[in-house]
Amino acid sequence: MPRTKSYTSDDIAQRALGVFWANGYAATSMAELVEATGVSRKSIYADYGGKLALFVACFDQYQNLVVTPALRRLEHSDAGLDEIAAYFEQQISLAEQTSTPRPGCFVGNSTTEVAPHNAAVAEKVKHHNQRLLKGFTTAIGNAIRAEEKPMHVKELAEELVVFTTGLWAHSRIEPNCDHLRKLASTYLKNLARSLA
Amino acid sequence: MPRTKSYTSDDIAQRALGVFWANGYAATSMAELVEATGVSRKSIYADYGGKLALFVACFDQYQNLVVTPALRRLEHSDAGLDEIAAYFEQQISLAEQTSTPRPGCFVGNSTTEVAPHNAAVAEKVKHHNQRLLKGFTTAIGNAIRAEEKPMHVKELAEELVVFTTGLWAHSRIEPNCDHLRKLASTYLKNLARSLA
DNA sequence: ATTTTAAGAGAATAATCATTCTCTTTCAAT
DNA sequence: ATTGAAAGAGAATGATTATTCTCTTAAAAT
Numbered sequence: 399m400p401r402t403k404s405y406t407s408d409d410i411a412q413r414a415l416g417v418f419w420a421n422g423y424a425a426t427s428m429a430e431l432v433e434a435t436g437v438s439r440k441s442i443y444a445d446y447g448g449k450l451a452l453f454v455a456c457f458d459q460y461q462n463l464v465v466t467p468a469l470r471r472l473e474h475s476d477a478g479l480d481e482i483a484a485y486f487e488q489q490i491s492l493a494e495q496t497s498t499p500r501p502g503c504f505v506g507n508s509t510t511e512v513a514p515h516n517a518a519v520a521e522k523v524k525h526h527n528q529r530l531l532k533g534f535t536t537a538i539g540n541a542i543r544a545e546e547k548p549m550h551v552k553e554l555a556e557e558l559v560v561f562t563t564g565l566w567a568h569s570r571i572e573p574n575c576d577h578l579r580k581l582a583s584t585y586l587k588n589l590a591r592s593l594a
Numbered sequence: 595m596p597r598t599k600s601y602t603s604d605d606i607a608q609r610a611l612g613v614f615w616a617n618g619y620a621a622t623s624m625a626e627l628v629e630a631t632g633v634s635r636k637s638i639y640a641d642y643g644g645k646l647a648l649f650v651a652c653f654d655q656y657q658n659l660v661v662t663p664a665l666r667r668l669e670h671s672d673a674g675l676d677e678i679a680a681y682f683e684q685q686i687s688l689a690e691q692t693s694t695p696r697p698g699c700f701v702g703n704s705t706t707e708v709a710p711h712n713a714a715v716a717e718k719v720k721h722h723n724q725r726l727l728k729g730f731t732t733a734i735g736n737a738i739r740a741e742e743k744p745m746h747v748k749e750l751a752e753e754l755v756v757f758t759t760g761l762w763a764h765s766r767i768e769p770n771c772d773h774l775r776k777l778a779s780t781y782l783k784n785l786a787r788s789l790a
Numbered sequence: 791a792t793t794t795t796a797a798g799a800g801a802a803t804a805a806t807c808a809t810t811c812t813c814t815t816t817c818a819a820t
Numbered sequence: 821a822t823t824g825a826a827a828g829a830g831a832a833t834g835a836t837t838a839t840t841c842t843c844t845t846a847a848a849a850t
Binding site for chain 2 (some may be wrong): 796
């Protein structure tokens with residue numbers, strides 16, 4: 399009778415994510431993916447059909463493995479500025495485990511490298527940004543005292559998404575993670591001041 | 595006697611810049627460069643030796659053709675927040691002449707796509723960011739009234755550099771330039787408020 | 791007009807992969 | 821032990837594309 403599979407498609411994508419994240423799409427070869435996943439070309443092609451499809455699947459893995467854990471505290475209805483800070487700290491401490499050139503944010507990298515050429519990737523990028531925006535919006539909304547006017551919460555959250563994109567881009571070539579921490583905390587400090 | 599050259603090396607790089615900027619490094623072929631520059635392979639290779647060297651040369655062209663004009667007002671010793679706004683407006687109105695996927699910022703794109711793999715490009719990126727930082731630092735410094743404490747001018751300027759990087763990344767996939775304008779003006783409005 | 795070098799056109803070359811194919815090996819169920 | 825699908829190893833295949841080469845054309849100076 400048939401031998402049972404020793405790994406799932408997700409296993410492949412999880413391991414492929416690490417390579418794509420570190421090197422980008424174009425600079426990652428199938429040979430590297432075979433090596434990094436420990437799975438033969440035959441099986442990769444059987445499960446995904448090709449390099450691009452595998453890359454797209456990595457977005458879901460990135461959400462599961464990186465984004466969801468990082469947003470764990472932020473994605474509660476009572477989250478506030480501390481939970482935004484926790485998101486930054488989580489991602490920076492992750493970056494700290496690598497050295498320059500750091501991987502940065504898989505989504506941010508794909509925004510410039512792949513999304514302009516590929517609709518499926520562009521869609522995933524948009525979805526990620528909306529997820530981030532939603533978390534930031536909740537947190538900033540909660541940080542405003544109820545008796546205050548609603549201000550422009552959505553606007554401030556959008557600003558923060560843009561800043562975040564820039565921060566992870568800088569993280570690629572910034573060797574000093576404490577500098578990244580400083581950038582994040584200064585931004586949040588000023589944000590808090592503007593809400594007071 | 596010898597025929598004189600009908601174009602300079604800079605002519606080649608200027609035109610190549612447009613292609614690299616729109617498509618990125620990897621997705622630009624020599625065939626496209628030959629077509630876009632109107633210069634034969636022979637001459638491109640004679641002047642630059644290869645695709646990567648040409649790409650690196652495009653950084654200087656980007657400075658000359660795009661960055662320097664955009665920073666014209668900002669790079670005066672008496673520039674202030676209005677001159678920062680002028681930089682944003684200049685770049686956004688440039689973006690407005692294209693449609694999504696927009697080219698974004700040539701330097702920002704290279705930060706994620708090429709700089710991690712290439713030291714020469716990483717150096718150019720760093721240089722550009724320092725140029726931007728210097729202009730922002732001057733402008734923010736001038737915007738603080740003399741009788742105020744010096745605050746953290748450098749820090750605020752660094753924040754703004756990060757935000758700027760993020761903004762141009764977003765510009766790649768944001769169809770609505772007025773939205774980019776809003777993001778920039780809101781940031782500056784809050785910055786002004788924090789200086790008051 | 792002739793010479794001389796610049797520059798082009800575009801055909802070869804070569805290298806680099808993504809993808810496919812062939813041939814084994816492995817393992818689980820009988 | 822045998823069988824049958826699951827994977828693997830890694831050799832072809834094919835496409836793409838950077839780079840080089842050959843041959844021709846163009847124009848400027850004499």
